[in-house]
Amino acid sequence: MGSKSTAKRADALRSIDAIVQAAAECLGRNPEASLSEIARAAGVGRVTLYAHFASRAEVVDAAMSRAIDRGNEALDAVDLTGDPLVALARYVEVSWHLVDQARALLVAAQRELPAGRIRELHSGPAARVESLVARGRAEHVFRTDLPISWLVNVLHSVMHSAADEIRAGRLTSDRAADHITATVLAAFTPPGKPVPQPGAGA
Amino acid sequence: MGSKSTAKRADALRSIDAIVQAAAECLGRNPEASLSEIARAAGVGRVTLYAHFASRAEVVDAAMSRAIDRGNEALDAVDLTGDPLVALARYVEVSWHLVDQARALLVAAQRELPAGRIRELHSGPAARVESLVARGRAEHVFRTDLPISWLVNVLHSVMHSAADEIRAGRLTSDRAADHITATVLAAFTPPGKPVPQPGAGA
DNA sequence: AACAAGTCGTACAGGTGTGTTCAGGTTAGG
DNA sequence: CCTAACCTGAACACACCTGTACGACTTGTT
Structure with missing residues (x-):
């Protein structure tokens, strides 16, 4: 062109x-x-x-696209192979505060942009986590008694939860990632299996 | 008077x-x-x-107070004694959609009411869950490696998560409580201990 | 240097929400 | 039944946001 x-x-x-x-x-x-x-x-x-x-919508779209691109860029550098537990921990480490900053922005986008556009922008990052969770399930590390979409949503919810706690002054930024991974890994553990301990490798 | x-x-x-x-x-x-x-x-x-x-704030305050009162009322009828796992399940069963409906209302309140007022209204319901979680920790059923406030926040986050999934059409209302309890009970399990299975009693 | 592209402040039109006032109709309650 | 409390629609003033138009000034590019 x-x-x-x-x-x-x-x-x-x-x-x-x-x-x-x-x-x-x-x-x-x-x-x-x-x-x-x-x-x-x-x-x-x-x-x-x-x-x-031309309009407010265009500004919101540009800001949202930018945030998504930045996020994708940062996430591309993360190694999501190997032990799903470790991979998930690595993912959380990088993305938890990215997700937080994008949250309010997403709210704005949801009110200004058509639903299709939102889904289009969000599909990239979503696929990454979904495949990681799916792999963890296949390797019997993550539970299969709950839908993948539910697990992914829980992950995001807990990350938001951390952001809330920080804003409320009940949590410091440096401990956030640990709290999130400790919580999510337990939540993802198949019923009957022991919850993974932080110190224990593999 | x-x-x-x-x-x-x-x-x-x-x-x-x-x-x-x-x-x-x-x-x-x-x-x-x-x-x-x-x-x-x-x-x-x-x-x-x-x-x-007199003002918009007064309307929001009245609506919020009413919702809190209704919630407190419904929660007063719930038996939170006995096995913390079962008690938590009972709590979730009653409160998950209550919390959901109050969420948007809370957003309105956060923009119209002073932070102190919010905390004042929210302190009642919060205390209930906190004491339940504290008891579960004392009985070695819930993990103690994470702060109580964090665990409570995770519980609420997961309930919101369920509401989102329902709105997105990926979850039906009748399965919500089960998903929530299954997730939260796993998240609350102390590291090293096996996560409770739905069928297993006590 | 010189022209086009970019920026600026101001101002206008249209829309929406918030409070307030007013005159007139309706209803509860003594 | 009769009064005071209540409800009502219409209208006003004020504030804010959006989108557009204009004239004048500044800056990048060639």
Whole structure:
């Protein structure tokens, strides 16, 4: 495709980037942040924002896409092979606070974007966890008496739970990952089998 | 205190009740439902609402208080003594959809009411679960390597998780309680001990 | 340098929600 | 039955957000 016709100026690209970044931050704090607020946080005029994004939905979409891309990028670097227990711990370590920051943003997206678009954006990261859980089940490490979708949802719920506890001042960031993995690994253990202990390898 | 001076008419009391009830329903569906919407749902003029509640915050507070009271009432009828595992299962059975309905309402409250008020309203139900979890820990049935507040939060998170799954059509209401208890009991199991099986009693 | 692209503040129009006021109709309760 | 309390729709003032239009100024690119 010819990229010559729409040769944007470096100036404009900088503005767009600042806007998307500010949108991710503002919407991450408050899903109903106004465009004025976002523009101000980006250090640009409100009119400039409208010069690059036709509607609020476009801004939300851009911010959401950016967050997903960042997340995918970080998760690509994580080794999810080997012992499912260890792999899951590695996954949690990287993604728990990513998921947290994206939560409020997701709320904004759910109100501004069509459901299909949400699913489209979310399908990438979701598939990663689902296949890991499926593998753990096949290897008899994770329980099979509950649906995969349920287990994945529980994982995300517990990560959100950690974010809540931190906000409430009842948990420190450095202990969050440990709490999450300890909880989830126990929740994923097949009935009758002993809950894995932190020290015990394999 | 003289209650004679403010002898409200039966008419007014009926209106107030209708408003609070409608508020609980509307805010339960949508945390940012307008007062017009609530008044309409209550079958009452918008002005009438303002005759009884000075501000939006007062309406939210009344709706929230009502929901908490209802919840407390229902929970008072639940026997939380005996085997903590069974007691927890009984608690989940009654409260999981109660918690769900109150969730959106809580979101509204968090935006309209001071944090202290929220904590005040929420302290009653919270104490109940906390003491149950504490007892389970004392009896070596629940894990002690994680804080009580964390375990309680996980319980609530998993209940929300179930509500999400139902809304997404991946879970039916009748199976929700089973999924929740199966998950939470495993999550609460001390490391090294086997996770309880549904069929196995005591 | 010079033109186009970008940015800016201001201002306007349309929409929605919040509180308040007012005059007139309805109903409960002594 | 009769009064005061209650309900009502309509209307107003205020605030905020969205989206658009305009003229003037600044900046990047060639």
